[in-house]
Amino acid sequence: MTRENDMARENDMTRENDMAREKGVLEKREAEWNRVSNEIFSNCISLKVDQHTIEDQQRFYTEFSDVFDLWTKKKNGYRGYEIAALHVARTFGDNKTVKILDFAAGTGLVAEELLRLGFRTVDAMDCNEKLLDISRSKKIYRDLYLVEPHPTALQRIPVNTYDMFLSAGTFFLAPSYPGAEYFEEMIRIVKPGGMILLVTSEAYVTDQCTWNDWDTIRAFEDRGVLRAGHVIRGEAYRNGHTAAVFTYEVLQTQ
Numbered sequence: 593m594t595r596e597n598d599m600a601r602e603n604d605m606t607r608e609n610d611m612a613r614e615k616g617v618l619e620k621r622e623a624e625w626n627r628v629s630n631e632i633f634s635n636c637i638s639l640k641v642d643q644h645t646i647e648d649q650q651r652f653y654t655e656f657s658d659v660f661d662l663w664t665k666k667k668n669g670y671r672g673y674e675i676a677a678l679h680v681a682r683t684f685g686d687n688k689t690v691k692i693l694d695f696a697a698g699t700g701l702v703a704e705e706l707l708r709l710g711f712r713t714v715d716a717m718d719c720n721e722k723l724l725d726i727s728r729s730k731k732i733y734r735d736l737y738l739v740e741p742h743p744t745a746l747q748r749i750p751v752n753t754y755d756m757f758l759s760a761g762t763f764f765l766a767p768s769y770p771g772a773e774y775f776e777e778m779i780r781i782v783k784p785g786g787m788i789l790l791v792t793s794e795a796y797v798t799d800q801c802t803w804n805d806w807d808t809i810r811a812f813e814d815r816g817v818l819r820a821g822h823v824i825r826g827e828a829y830r831n832g833h834t835a836a837v838f839t840y841e842v843l844q845t846q
Contacts, residue, residue: 764804
């Protein structure tokens with residue numbers, strides 16, 4: 593019995609040591625995340641984002657893909673994915689058969705919430721292979737598209753395919769992130785009467801963020817192609833940030 597007790601204590605110590613080692617590795621990874629993200633990403637208030645490229649951003653996402661979910665949710669307090677999913681539910685109600693494109697899907701945080709709410713016809717599109725592999729492993733998407741970070745990426749999708757185009761945590765963030773230049777293709781792939789839903793931080797859509805081309809978006813409205821909804825502001829987005837939720841109804845196909 594003593595030998596069994598000794599073995600049990602040894603196993604407990606081994607597990608504790610393993611947990612401590614894993615915690616140390618994770619803390620180191622998160623410390624690296626904070627350091628590198630501060631170098632590569634700044635919000636538009638600091639006006640440093642235009643100094644970095646898409647390649648910089650994607651190297652960052654690839655390098656830290658192993659702690660992406662944990663850091664964004666637990667450490668950064670990110671809620672953009674929850675906000676997006678809840679707005680989908682408010683838009684479509686009991687109609688769970690709608691087809692949704694989750695653009696810049698990353699590791700699938702939005703789709704996990706959508707699945708929990710009963711929405712099962714969701715496709716993913718992203719330009720980062722590592723993040724998309726994580727999404728694939730979760731088995732939460734119908735189709736997954738690995739694409740180049742350019743508006744032409746959407747050209748592979750047939751006209752009038754989706755009831756909603758959504759993107760959380762990506763649009764308007766910086767000059768090298770998606771913005772108005774994507775709208776023509778977004779409108780083309782959404783059915784008339786369908787919706788575009790974009791969730792971002794209020795900090796990225798202030799007057800200081802001069803890269804945002806609102807005139808191009810308004811031109812679609814003036815042509816009767818698109819109808820903008822009221823921008824919903826103020827929900828907790830992530831630590832120190834509140835959300836800006838943009839909704840657009842597609843009135844006719846481009």
